[in-house]
Amino acid sequence: MRNLILFIRRYFNLLLFITIELVCLNQVFTQNPFQQTVFLQFSEEWMGNLYQRYHRIMSYFHLKEVNDSLLAENARLRNALRNNFTRPDTSQIVVRDTAQHRQYLYLPAEVVNNSIIHASNYFTIHRGRLEGVEPHMGVISPNGVAGVVVQVSNHYALVMSLLHKESRISVRLKRTGDIGYVYWDGHNSYTAILADIPRSVNLYRNDTVVTSGFSIMFPPGLPVGFVEKIAHQPASNFQIARIRLATNFSRLRYVYVIKNFDAAEQTQIESNIPKP
Amino acid sequence: MSELLKNIVRFVLLMFVQLFILNNIMLNGFVQPYLYMLFILLLPFQTPRWFLLILGAATGWVMDNFMHTPGLHAAACTVVAYLRPFLIGVLSPQGGFEDLHRSPSPATMGFGKFFFYAGMLVLIHHLVYFSLEILSFQDLAYLATKILVSTLVTLLLIFVYGLLFFEWKAVRR
Numbered sequence: 378m379r380n381l382i383l384f385i386r387r388y389f390n391l392l393l394f395i396t397i398e399l400v401c402l403n404q405v406f407t408q409n410p411f412q413q414t415v416f417l418q419f420s421e422e423w424m425g426n427l428y429q430r431y432h433r434i435m436s437y438f439h440l441k442e443v444n445d446s447l448l449a450e451n452a453r454l455r456n457a458l459r460n461n462f463t464r465p466d467t468s469q470i471v472v473r474d475t476a477q478h479r480q481y482l483y484l485p486a487e488v489v490n491n492s493i494i495h496a497s498n499y500f501t502i503h504r505g506r507l508e509g510v511e512p513h514m515g516v517i518s519p520n521g522v523a524g525v526v527v528q529v530s531n532h533y534a535l536v537m538s539l540l541h542k543e544s545r546i547s548v549r550l551k552r553t554g555d556i557g558y559v560y561w562d563g564h565n566s567y568t569a570i571l572a573d574i575p576r577s578v579n580l581y582r583n584d585t586v587v588t589s590g591f592s593i594m595f596p597p598g599l600p601v602g603f604v605e606k607i608a609h610q611p612a613s614n615f616q617i618a619r620i621r622l623a624t625n626f627s628r629l630r631y632v633y634v635i636k637n638f639d640a641a642e643q644t645q646i647e648s649n650i651p652k653p
Numbered sequence: 654m655s656e657l658l659k660n661i662v663r664f665v666l667l668m669f670v671q672l673f674i675l676n677n678i679m680l681n682g683f684v685q686p687y688l689y690m691l692f693i694l695l696l697p698f699q700t701p702r703w704f705l706l707i708l709g710a711a712t713g714w715v716m717d718n719f720m721h722t723p724g725l726h727a728a729a730c731t732v733v734a735y736l737r738p739f740l741i742g743v744l745s746p747q748g749g750f751e752d753l754h755r756s757p758s759p760a761t762m763g764f765g766k767f768f769f770y771a772g773m774l775v776l777i778h779h780l781v782y783f784s785l786e787i788l789s790f791q792d793l794a795y796l797a798t799k800i801l802v803s804t805l806v807t808l809l810l811i812f813v814y815g816l817l818f819f820e821w822k823a824v825r826r
Contacts, residue, residue: 390702394735397710401731404717404724405785412725415788 481596482636484509486516489533493566493626498538500524502632505532515594515635521623522546522601523632525594534634540566540626547592548601551585553578559586559601559620566626569602572617580607580618593640656697656756664712667692672719675810683799686807687726689716690778691814693734694771697756702738709734722786729782733774740770758819771811776804 385392406416436443486504504510506529514526516536525544528535537544539561546559548571557573571586584604590597602620609616637643671689678686693709700708713727720726741750741757744766759767779800787796 390706390735393703393706394731397706397731398728398735401710401713401724401728402785405728406724408723409725412785412788 480637480639482638483633484636486510486534486632486634488629488632491538491626491629493538493540496542496563498540498626499527500536500538500629502534502536502634503532504634505529505534507531509636510534510634511636513594513640514637515592516632517595517599517635518624518629518632520600520625522588522595522599523624523626523629526634536632538626539569539622539624546595546601547589548586549589549597550574550578550580551587551598552581556589556591557586557615567622568605568619569622570617571602571604571620573615574618576614576616578616580604580616582607586620593637593643595635596637660692660696660756663695664692668715668719671716676720683802684806685783685799685803686810687775687778687782687803688807688810688814690730690733690775691771691811693730693737694774694811695756695758696737698741698750698761702735705734705737706731725782725785728785729778732781733778736777737774740773744770759815760819768808768812772804772808775807775811776800779804779807 405412407413484504486502486508488500489503490501492498492500500523502510502516510526510529512526512529515522516524516526522539524536524538524541526534527537539546539559540563541561542563544561547556548559549556555574555578557571559569559571561569574580582604586601586604588595588597588599588601600623602622604618605621606619607616608618667689671687675686675688689712692712693705696705696708709730710727713725713730716726716730717723744762750761755761757767757770761767762770783796783800783803787799790796
C-alpha cells in the first residue's frame with residue numbers, strides 16, 4: 378500500500394496527464410460525429426481482423442466436428458450428384474467391336490425445359506453441338522420415343538417432342554411386323570394415333586408399337602406405345618388406333634440422344650429417289 | 654499588475670482574439686492558427702506541473718465549448734501542458750532561468766530559445782489537434798503541410814503579440 382502511494386506520488390503528473398488525456402480522447406471519440414465514425418470504422422476493421430485471427434486459431438480445435446459435418450455433407454452431395462450437374466452431359470461410351478459395325482450411339486442428356494400443353498410442344502436438353510448433338514437426331518426417354526432434335530446451340534438442343542402436331546414416326550406392330558405411322562392429334566399428353574395399319578391386321582388392346590427403323594432417327598424396335606382403342610374406318614383399307622404412349626412426357630427428366638453413324642449415307646442414297 | 658491578474662487578462666484576451674478574429678480567418682480552409690495556446694506557453698516558470706496540466710485541460714475545454722469540438726483542443730492543450738516543463742528543463746541554463754517568478758518570454762529566455770520553445774510546443778499542439786481533427790493518415794502530405802503552415806502562421810502571430818506585449822530586454826528588478 379505504501380509503495381502504491383509512493384508510486385502515485387512519484388508519477389502523479391504523468392498519471393494526471395494520462396487521466397486528463399483519456400477523458401479528452403473519450404470526449405473526442407464519443408461526442409464528435411466525424412471522429413466517432415472514423416473511430417468506429419477503424420475499430421471495426423481492427424477488431425474484425427483480430428477476431429478473424431482468433432477464429433483461425435480456434436478453428437483448429439473444431440476440426441474434428443468440421444470433418445464429421447463435411448463427411449456427412451459429402452455423402453449427401455454424393456447421393457445427389459446427378460441432380461447437381463448443370464454442365465451438359467458429355468459422357469459417351471463406345472464399345473469398339475471390329476467384328477460388328479456400330480450404327481447407333483446413345484448420348485445421355487438432361488431435360489431442362491419441357492412443355493406438354495401446346496399444340497406444338499418442344500423440350501430443351503442440356504447437351505448441344507459441342508457435345509455431339511446435331512439436328513435430326515432422335516431422342517428417346519428410358520421408356521420409349523420422345524422426339525427429334527430440331528435445333529442445336531453450343532450446349533443446348535431444342536427437341537421437337539412427339540407431342541407435336543407435325544411429328545410423324547414410322548412404326549411397326551411388334552407382334553405382326555406390319556408398318557404404320559404414329560402422329561399426335563393434340564388430344565392429351567399420354568395418347569397418340571397409330572395410323573396406316575392394314576385392315577387385314579387384327580389389332581388387339583395392348584399390342585406393342587415399336588419403331589420401324591426406316592427413318593434415320595431411331596433404331597428399330599424402340600417402344601412407342603401400346604394400342605388402347607381401335608377405331609375401324611369402314612371406308613378405308615386402313616385402320617387407326619389410339620395408342621398409349623410409352624414415354625411419360627410430363628415426367629421427362631433424362632433422355633438419350635441417338636446418334637446414327639450411317640445417317641448421312643442413308644440420306645444420300647435416298648436422295649436419289651426421283652421426286653414425283 | 655500581479656502575475657495572476659496578468660495571466661487572467663491574457664487568457665481572456667487570447668480567447669477573445671482566437672474566437673472572434675482568428676477563427677474567422679481561415680485562409681483557404683487550410684491555415685488555421687491557434688494562438689490561444691500561447692496562454693499555456695506564457696504561464697510562470699514555477700507553476701506546479703499538476704496545475705499546469707489542469708490549466709491546460711481547462712483552456713482546451715473552454716475552447717472546445719466555444720468551438721463545438723468536444724475534447725479536441727483539450728487533448729492537444731494537455732499534451733502541450735505536460736511537455737512544457739520538459740522543454741523548459743532542456744532549454745534552461747545550468748542554474749535554471751534566473752528569475753523563476755516570471756514567465757517565459759524573449760527577455761527571460763533569450764530570443765532564439767524562446768522561439769524554439771514556442772515553435773516546438775505550437776508544432777506539438779497543432780500536430781495533435783489536426784491529427785485528431787482530420788483523423789486520417791491517407792493523405793499525409795496534406796496533413797503535414799497543414800500542420801507546418803499553421804504552425805508558422807501561429808508563430809508569426811506570437812511574434813506580433815510579442816511586439817505588443819513582451820518585454821524584449823531583461824528588466825532588472
